[in-house]
Amino acid sequence: MLSFPDIKKAPIELSKIESVCDALATDFFRDNHYRASHLSMTASENYPSRFVRTMGAGMQGAFYEFAPPYFEEHGEWHFPDSGAQSALVQKLTRIGCEGFRAQTFDWRPNGGAAAEQAVLLGTCSRGDAFVHFAHSDGGHSSLEELARKVGIGIFHLPVRADDLLIDVERLAQLVASHPEIRMVMLDQSFKLRWQPLAAIRSVLPPAVLLAYDASHDAGLILGGVVPQPLEEGADVLLGNTHKTIPGPQKGFVAFGNAEHPQLKSVSDWVCPLMQSNSHAELLAPFYLAMVEMSLFGRPYAQQIVKNAKVLALCLRAEGLQVAGESFGYTETHQVHVTIGSPQDALHMASNALARAGVRCNNIEIPGSGGRHGLRLGVQALTRRGITEVDMATVARFIARVVLRREPPDAIRHEVALFLRSFPLNPLHYSLDSQYDAPHGVRLREEVFA
Numbered sequence: 001m002l003s004f005p006d007i008k009k010a011p012i013e014l015s016k017i018e019s020v021c022d023a024l025a026t027d028f029f030r031d032n033h034y035r036a037s038h039l040s041m042t043a044s045e046n047y048p049s050r051f052v053r054t055m056g057a058g059m060q061g062a063f064y065e066f067a068p069p070y071f072e073e074h075g076e077w078h079f080p081d082s083g084a085q086s087a088l089v090q091k092l093t094r095i096g097c098e099g100f101r102a103q104t105f106d107w108r109p110n111g112g113a114a115a116e117q118a119v120l121l122g123t124c125s126r127g128d129a130f131v132h133f134a135h136s137d138g139g140h141s142s143l144e145e146l147a148r149k150v151g152i153g154i155f156h157l158p159v160r161a162d163d164l165l166i167d168v169e170r171l172a173q174l175v176a177s178h179p180e181i182r183m184v185m186l187d188q189s190f191k192l193r194w195q196p197l198a199a200i201r202s203v204l205p206p207a208v209l210l211a212y213d214a215s216h217d218a219g220l221i222l223g224g225v226v227p228q229p230l231e232e233g234a235d236v237l238l239g240n241t242h243k244t245i246p247g248p249q250k251g252f253v254a255f256g257n258a259e260h261p262q263l264k265s266v267s268d269w270v271c272p273l274m275q276s277n278s279h280a281e282l283l284a285p286f287y288l289a290m291v292e293m294s295l296f297g298r299p300y301a302q303q304i305v306k307n308a309k310v311l312a313l314c315l316r317a318e319g320l321q322v323a324g325e326s327f328g329y330t331e332t333h334q335v336h337v338t339i340g341s342p343q344d345a346l347h348m349a350s351n352a353l354a355r356a357g358v359r360c361n362n363i364e365i366p367g368s369g370g371r372h373g374l375r376l377g378v379q380a381l382t383r384r385g386i387t388e389v390d391m392a393t394v395a396r397f398i399a400r401v402v403l404r405r406e407p408p409d410a411i412r413h414e415v416a417l418f419l420r421s422f423p424l425n426p427l428h429y430s431l432d433s434q435y436d437a438p439h440g441v442r443l444r445e446e447v448f449a
Contacts, residue, residue, distance in 0.1 A: 036424050037416035039394060041360045043216060043334045043377030044189075046246040047384070048289065049430035055284040056248065065089065065280040068267045069104040070258070077272060088283040095290045100214075100221065100237055101228045102254035104263060107286060108271045108278035109251030112215035112240035113142035116187060118274055119238055119253065120147065122266030123183045123209050129153030130183040131174065137164075138190030138366045140213065153180060161367045163327055164193050172203035186234075187213040190363050190375055192323065192330045194226045201233025209262055211236045215251075217332055219244025219379065222293045223301020226331070230256035236266070244304065244333055244379045246430075247289025248282045292430055300429035303387060304333045307378040310388035311335050314395035319403055323365050323373075338365050338373040339402070345372035348402060355408035356401045357415035374402075383429060384422040393418060 040047070065085050066077045089107065096105030109115040120143055124130055130147065133139030134156040147154050155178065158170035166186075175181050184204060186195055194217075201210055212229035218239045220226045229237050237254045241247035253270060255263050271278055293300075312329035315337060316322045322329055323336035330336075339345040345362035353360060353374075363375045378386075381394070397415055400406045426432035 032424070037357060037412075037419060039358045039397070039415055039419070040380040041358060041376045041378070043375050043379075044243055044361075045377075046242055046244070046380050047424060047427055048242075048246050048248065048285065049292065049427050049432045050425055051431040052247060052285045052288045052292070055288050056281060058284050059084070059281055063280060064276070065108075065278055065283075066271060068264075068271070069093070069106040069253075069255075070264055070267060085280050085283060088287060092283060092287045092290065095287065095294060096252060096254060099290060099294065100218075100254045101230050102237065102256055103258035104253075104255045106253040106267055106270060107250065107283065108275075109238075109253060110275055110277075110279055111249060111251045112213065112238065113140070113251075114270065114274060115238040115240070115251040115253050116140060116142050116185070116213060117146055118269035119185070119209075119211050119236060119262075119266050120152070120183070121150070121274075122269045123211075123262050124152045126151035127153075127180065128182040129155060129178060129180045130185055131155040131157055131171070131181055132185040132187050133157050133159070136364055136366065136370065138188040138363075140187040140189045140215075143185065143187065153178075155181065157184075157186075159366070161369075164324065164367050166195050166200060168196060168199045168203055171200065175204060175208060181208060183209045183211060185211045185213065187211075189216065190334070190336065190366050191216050191332050192334055192336060192366070193327065194331055197227070197229055197232035197234055209235045211238065214239035216243050216334070219246070219293060219297065220301045220304065220332060223297040223299075223304075225301045225305050230254070235260060236262070241286060241289060243377075244301070245289055245293060246379070246383055246427075248285045250279070250282050250286050288431065295431075295434075296429035300382065303429075304379050304382045305331070306388045307382055307386065307391060308333050308335055310391040311376065311378055311395060314392045315398065318395050318399035320395075320399055321373075323367065333377050333379045335376045335378070336363070336365050336373060337376065337398075337402070338368055338371050340371060340373075342372045345374065349374055352401050352408050353398065355412060356397065357412040358398060358401070374398075381422075383427045384419070384424065385428045386422050 064079045092107050093105045137159045144154055158167040160167055212234040214221055214237055217226055240251045242249045308330045312322050312335045321338040324330055339348055349360050349362040360374050360376050362372055365371055365373045397411055400411055401408055
């Protein structure tokens, strides 16, 4: 292994460069073997296609790109460019606006949490307040501590435990009783259902911004299996691009109205106030991931929902306690399985199932009265070509570990054998299988039009 002091010596021996490459190859092989042989069932991860990953290395440099999603004369934060980055921004903006029925599309947030925080800070000031999901109802973790630090009040959405839907009447009463509320943020990370956005908008004063965090279901929105939030009454849509959108680790903010009074303040909080580097090297893979969604998003999203519903039914048939029975278990890519205590759920996710070749995470199950369990996602399995007919096998692997307490290490080999039929290359619903040619990748003209 080559150490840092070694590489400072000149001249560098070829053998030492080879040792660096060999070490990297070992790490790459280990990672690829792990991905190929594990059931990737975290709801927060996906497989970007080889095509998308390769595009991240296409530019000569990852230079600064500050241009906001509103008109602005060039100032001190303007950097000369070849024109390639601005052209990619235009392409990405166009496809983002089309996909989400938006009038603006800001590609710059370096993740969904940054997008959430920019919307909060761009909308609320000290003494204002906002409403979002409590952690016990699946709310995201990025907002409350920031709000406390800057003096923004926090209220939680009233959610019915039986069907996990927001109680719109109680929300209206909450907002009417607290005129300091400036924003309602639907920010679930543990998300089984589509919330009644149109009804929520109808009871909110016009001055209260309605924000929808689509980090988990953005791919389902683009695929048309759940409604478009901006058409249902949301003022702003935000999210990230590495869950049901199988792209790079980026975020976005999209407004339904380019003249919205919060557009400039939210955009300025994204950049340059919260971040100075928006990682422009990810423009091309971000754009190509959106192109894949425009080409294959509908069948991909439909298969995700089929897979999740059938997985939930199969897990229930195996004897596991699956959340959401009253509404058919799930309407998204997620399935929640109740285990019990936080310690038991953590052990099951990070130890027993991990050793069995099943990658997932533990959560507090919404509507369960504080019990913990597993959050399972099917979007990555769907990209590998696994369909509803395979979900009985997947459910049986999980049940053998969780219920029957079979040795995980033995099951791990069966999982790896099962996954040999579903290779990582080429991924389904991707450009890999469409444009892979013996002498390189050829694109149809409309991809980069």
